[in-house]
Amino acid sequence: MPVKTPFLLEEATEMEVSPVLQWAAFGIFAFISIAGALGMATTMSMFRSGIFLMASFIGVAGLFILLLADLLALLQIMMYIGGMLVMILFMLLFSGDPGGGMMSTHMRLRGPEWFFSLGLARSPSGTDGNNANDSSDKEEDQRDQARDSHQEEGEKEESNDMSMFTPAKRGAAGLALGIGVLLIALLLWRPHWAVVAQMPDPDSPRRIGHLLMDKYMIAFEGAGLLILLGIFGAVLLQRPGKYPDSAHREELRAAVEDAPAPVKTDPLKPLGLDRDREK
Amino acid sequence: MTSVLATVAALLAGVGLTAWLEPKWLGANGERGPASPVKIAADVRLTQPDPWLYYAGPVIACMGVSWAMVCIPFSPSLVGNDVNIGLFYFIVVVDFVVLGIALGGWGANTPDSVESCYRAIAQLIAYVIPLGLAIIGPIMMARSLSTVHIVEAQANAQLWYLIPQPIGFILYVISGLMQVYRAPFLEPFADPIGRGVLSVFGGWKGLLWRLALSGVLFVVAAMGAVIFLGGYSGPFLPGPVWMVIKTVGLMVLMIWLGRQVRLLSVAEMLSLSWKVLIPVGLLNVLLVGGLILLGAGQDPFSPGGGH
Numbered sequence: 001m002p003v004k005t006p007f008l009l010e011e012a013t014e015m016e017v018s019p020v021l022q023w024a025a026f027g028i029f030a031f032i033s034i035a036g037a038l039g040m041a042t043t044m045s046m047f048r049s050g051i052f053l054m055a056s057f058i059g060v061a062g063l064f065i066l067l068l069a070d071l072l073a074l075l076q077i078m079m080y081i082g083g084m085l086v087m088i089l090f091m092l093l094f095s096g097d098p099g100g101g102m103m104s105t106h107m108r109l110r111g112p113e114w115f116f117s118l119g120l121a122r123s124p125s126g127t128d129g130n131n132a133n134d135s136s137d138k139e140e141d142q143r144d145q146a147r148d149s150h151q152e153e154g155e156k157e158e159s160n161d162m163s164m165f166t167p168a169k170r171g172a173a174g175l176a177l178g179i180g181v182l183l184i185a186l187l188l189w190r191p192h193w194a195v196v197a198q199m200p201d202p203d204s205p206r207r208i209g210h211l212l213m214d215k216y217m218i219a220f221e222g223a224g225l226l227i228l229l230g231i232f233g234a235v236l237l238q239r240p241g242k243y244p245d246s247a248h249r250e251e252l253r254a255a256v257e258d259a260p261a262p263v264k265t266d267p268l269k270p271l272g273l274d275r276d277r278e279k
Numbered sequence: 280m281t282s283v284l285a286t287v288a289a290l291l292a293g294v295g296l297t298a299w300l301e302p303k304w305l306g307a308n309g310e311r312g313p314a315s316p317v318k319i320a321a322d323v324r325l326t327q328p329d330p331w332l333y334y335a336g337p338v339i340a341c342m343g344v345s346w347a348m349v350c351i352p353f354s355p356s357l358v359g360n361d362v363n364i365g366l367f368y369f370i371v372v373v374d375f376v377v378l379g380i381a382l383g384g385w386g387a388n389t390p391d392s393v394e395s396c397y398r399a400i401a402q403l404i405a406y407v408i409p410l411g412l413a414i415i416g417p418i419m420m421a422r423s424l425s426t427v428h429i430v431e432a433q434a435n436a437q438l439w440y441l442i443p444q445p446i447g448f449i450l451y452v453i454s455g456l457m458q459v460y461r462a463p464f465l466e467p468f469a470d471p472i473g474r475g476v477l478s479v480f481g482g483w484k485g486l487l488w489r490l491a492l493s494g495v496l497f498v499v500a501a502m503g504a505v506i507f508l509g510g511y512s513g514p515f516l517p518g519p520v521w522m523v524i525k526t527v528g529l530m531v532l533m534i535w536l537g538r539q540v541r542l543l544s545v546a547e548m549l550s551l552s553w554k555v556l557i558p559v560g561l562l563n564v565l566l567v568g569g570l571i572l573l574g575a576g577q578d579p580f581s582p583g584g585g586h
Binding site: 045047048051054070071074077078081082085086088089092099118119120202203205 | 371374400404
């Protein structure tokens with residue numbers, strides 16, 4: 001372990017932030033994380049759900065910045081923007097009604113579910129299907145509205161399986177509230193945490209790097225190897241196999257390998273690949 | 280406060296320059312991608328937009344570009360904030376542009392714009408890792424993530440990092456082109472899908488898209504000038520002038536190189552990235568490590584260098 005350099009005031013580049021501003025920033029970030037989590041759990045739209053989760057994690061990254069852990073905060077943001085977007089993409093591809101239009105117009109939503117589902121695929125006639133004061137007999141008649149693109153992925157015919165709306169929600173919310181109350185009570189009770197009485201290192205990336213490459217090198221490289229094996233496994237699983245694809249997949253593949261739409265004003269010569277030949 | 284104003288002014292100047300230069304350059308032949316015209320005088324009326332995400336998209340994309348501008352130095356003092364993890368910060372906040380395109384594309388709720396959202400997310404997977412591998416080289420040689428420090432290290436060693444790291448520079452140009460959606464990587468904004476999100480936004484939102492999509496080209500070129508072309512250091516002329524010259528030069532080089540090859544689909548981008556760019560990037564990191572062991576690019580004045 002290298003000897004820790006004492007924290008020098010000359011090295012400090014952080015501006016002195018007034019306590020009011022600190023509290024304001026804390027309030028904003030805490031609100032973003034909690035409201036994002038609530039929206040994630042209650043909205044009817046898959047896409048919005050993923051975006052709310054991302055917002056919640058970005059709020060947590062803001063809390064990291066307040067703790068002067070800037071590298072961790074940026075790592076958090078980087079991981080979750082890319083990761084959440086890709087996850088959302090797969091959620092959309094694998095679920096029916098990813099935009100939540102059907103769900104939000106066919107169910108009587110109230111409370112946060114109603115709020116976080118505001119504006120999802122409103123019916124063209126202007127009546128808001130998710131308004132609790134609305135007489136809901138008309139909703140069934142408005143089923144034949146023009147399908148928008150949020151419902152074209154994996155359309156399903158009249159499935160009444162509203163599995164997102166589970167009766168366990170209330171219990172889960174109660175449990176979460178209980179845990180929250182417990183945590184706040186713990187904070188108020190003030191047990192003797194081990195608090196280090198020294199300023200954080202302004203050059204935290206260097207220290208994190210040294211820790212990863214000296215003390216925890218085996219774990220770090222092991223994790224890297226594990227992820228590499230995971231990538232190899234994924235590539236191995238998706239290679240063309242010796243078993244024929246189903247007819248449905250054959251159609252899809254033919255659609256993918258079809259010649260792309262020609263660009264009108266392409267000054268370049270064709271590459272001479274198979275797919276460039278006129279069929 | 281002055282640094283904030285200077286950052287905003289530099290960003291607006293750069294965006295104005297880019298937005299004026301690029302359409303002039305591209306002319307009328309070929310697809311123009313993100314540089315194609317946007318309705319600013321009139322708004323676009325959509326039937327069923329998502330009222331939250333539709334407006335959040337362009338705003339978030341603009342925020343990402345302005346945050347990225349913060350750590351780009353135009354002289355040792357003319358920098359929004361010399362973040363001590365500047366380069367990493369830059370890579371992270373530019374991702375907000377992709378987030379904005381995804382939100383706007385999904386929120387507009389037309390088939391073309393949703394397709395644009397899908398393609399932009401898929402393109403993100405293609406460029407992030409090669410871009411990181413290209414940026415690691417200058418970080419290793421300068422022994423710092425701070426942009427100002429990287430420029431100073433190049434000035435002290437009398438060596439642009441383009442010279443010892445040509446592979447890294449080429450990698451940066453290719454993945455940077457993917458990141459800014461210029462040809463040949465403009466599938467999210469291609470003409471067959473009606474220029475993606477650009478056709479479904481108008482009015483102030485169209486203006487914000489113009490700002491974000493021109494600005495992302497400007498900041499990526501500026502960052503390339505900082506880490507590979509010595510940033511604001513140069514003889515005879517003041518620092519900011521050198522910085523602007525190098526940025527515009529790199530911008531022109533990127534657009535010109537990209538127009539020399541055929542447009543790639545996102546699937547082709549992914550295979551290019553995973554089969555070519557990432558192995559080459561790893562090789563580049565290895566080569567740079569060897570060069571550093573041989574003493575290349577050492578900053579003779581830095582406390583850790585020259586051993």
